[in-house]
Amino acid sequence: MLMTLSLRLRVFLFFVFLALAGIVVTSGALYVGYRRSLGGDTGLGSAFLFSAILSGFGLSALAAGVWLLFDENVAKPIERIAASMRTRAHAGVSLDLDTHAARYLGDLAPAAAAVSTQLSQSTLDTAEAVAAETARLASEKERLTALLTEIPVAMVLISPTHQIVLYDGQAASVLGQIHPPRLNASIFEYLREDELRAAHAKLIEKDEEIPFTAHGSEGQLSFDARLKPLGHAPGYMLLIDDAHAEISPEAARPLIYDFDLMEHDSERAIEERAIQSLTYVVFDTETTGLLPHKDEIVQIGAVRVVNGRIVPGEEINQLVNPGMPIPPASTKVHHVTNAMVADAPLIDTAASDFHKFAGGAVIVAHNAPFDMAFLKRHGKRLGLAWDHPIIDTVLLSAVLFGASETHTLDALCDRLGVTIPPHLRHTALGDAQATAEVLCKMIPMLKSRGYVTFGEVIRQTRKHGRLLEDLN
Structure with a gap:
């Protein structure tokens, strides 16, 4: 039990024990002296009692002073050296260790800095080799993307649990007519589940290409499609012919x-799933002010x-008409003007679009209660259930x-080596991007601390809930 406590708490409890033990020993000794003095002058007994009280306070003050020095030095x-x-080890950030702050720890800080520097150099050498191979693969990917763009077929690769694993630019154009395409989203968010499951059952039974008519999940469109097996590999391919779908030829999405x-x-309870495997939607809002009960999102x-990596192109950058003037003091912070939001959609549309975008994902924000308060206030009116799991950075x-x-x-960005360009700071997308980069660096750090599952991480964050109360 004691080993599960933090170092600072264990040190504090040690000094609490030291203080209590000192009080007990001193009081006991003086009590014996007091009992022996009962046969003589009563003034002597009172002196013993006063000495006991005074020594108790004195020892407590001494213990508190020593603990403060011990805690600070x-x-x-x-804790700072360990963090x-x-x-450096798990987030790939090469920041100098603060050896001055650890000056009372002897050679620990310089030794830790030397080890970290050596590991960083080894990591750098490995990274250079990986970068060269990555550049080669990126070049091949570009050629593959260009080739697929010329093929008049939209392709979606789907996992055995019916989650989207791959989509090309043409598929993005088709799926985008229903919802924005998203990796690891259920294909049933886009196509009618009964029709697709029926076609999938035939695919498994016959192990050959199955044609079927697909309809949008909300009846937006219909088109001829095919399901194709992947041989011995898991999952299946959804193919949509150009002749049967309105595919934008200029779709340049990679x-x-x-x-x-x-x-x-994905069938396991979220509390039991690894934090690396979860899908996160990291968001931020800019508002007319700091009062969620009456201000509005702009x-x-x-x-x-997905998989601990930011998915390029899958993003929202939406101005919102707040239905009220934006105070100049707020514009000075986020640079959103009344003219910029004049023709923007109202929160009804913007919140609904974001709700779809965040479907099936864990919502992440920096000081999440503030941003979520705006969405939940409108959610009650719009019938949007903001019941997503939430993590606060x-x-x-x-x-x-x-x-x-x-x-x-x-x-946090300084600590983890994340750079926010000045022109993007205090913009919703800029801050969301920075928070997402921070999250990607913290996930392996959490795993290194032994917090592997979502449930374990949430239990740890609940210990610090008072921080958010103070912020809000």
């Missing part, structure tokens, strides 16, 4: 895929993270770096 520096080493999604077990920005920062550190988005 030993426990905190050790810095984990950041091939989007993540073959690791084929191996995901901009929503969001990106998607403020609390993740407290888990990894300690509650006593600074947990602003700027501080």
Whole structure:
């Protein structure tokens, strides 16, 4: 039980024990002296009693002073060194260790810095080799994308659990007529489930290409399609012929895929699933003010993270007409003017679009209660159930770096080597992108601490819930 407590808490409890033990010993000794003095002058007994009380307070004050010094010069520096080493080891951030803050720890900080530097150099050498191979694969991907664009067939690769694993630019054009295409989204969000399941059952039975008529999940469109098996590989391919679908020929969207999604077990309860395997929608809002009960959203920005990586192109950058003037003080912060939102959709449309975009995902934000308060207020009126699992990067920062550190988005970006271009700071998409990059760096750090599943991470963040209460 004691080993599960943080280092600083264990040190504090040690000094509490030291203080209590000192009080007991001193009081006991003085009590014996008091009993022996009962046979003599009563004034002597009173002196013994006063001495006991005074010594108790004195020992407590001494213990408190020693603990403060120990906490500031030993426990905190050790926590900072540990967090810095984990950041360098698991988030790929080469930041210098603060050796001055750990000056009372002897050679620990310089030794840790030397080890980290050596590991960083080894990692750099490996990264250079990986970068060269990645460049070659990226070139091949570009050629493959160009080739597929010329083929008049839209393609979607689907996992055995009916999640989207790959889609090309032409498929994005087709699916986009229903909902924005998203990796790891259920294909049933786009096509009628009964029709697709029936065709899939025939595919399994016959193990050959199955033609069928597909209809949009909400009746938006219909087209002829084919399901094709992948041989001995899991999953199947959905093909949509150009002749039967309105596919925009100028769709230049690249091939989007993540073959690791084929191996995901999406049927397990979310609390039991690995944090690496979850799909996250990281978002931020800009508003007319800081009062969620009466101010309004003027901009929503969001990106998607799948398999611990930001998915390029899957994002929202939406201005919102707040239905009220934007105060000049707010415009000065986020640079959104009344003219910019004059023709933008109202929150009814923007919130509904974002709700679809976040379907089946864990919602992530920096100080999430603030942003979610706006959405939940309108959700009651629009019939949108914001019942998604939610993770707050403020609390993740407290888990990894300690509650006593600074947990602003700027501080977290500095700590993890994430750069927010000045012109994107305090824009919804810019802050969402930065928060997503921070999340991607923190996921392996959480795993290194032994917090592997979503349930384990949530249990750790609940220990720091007071941080959000103070922020809001």
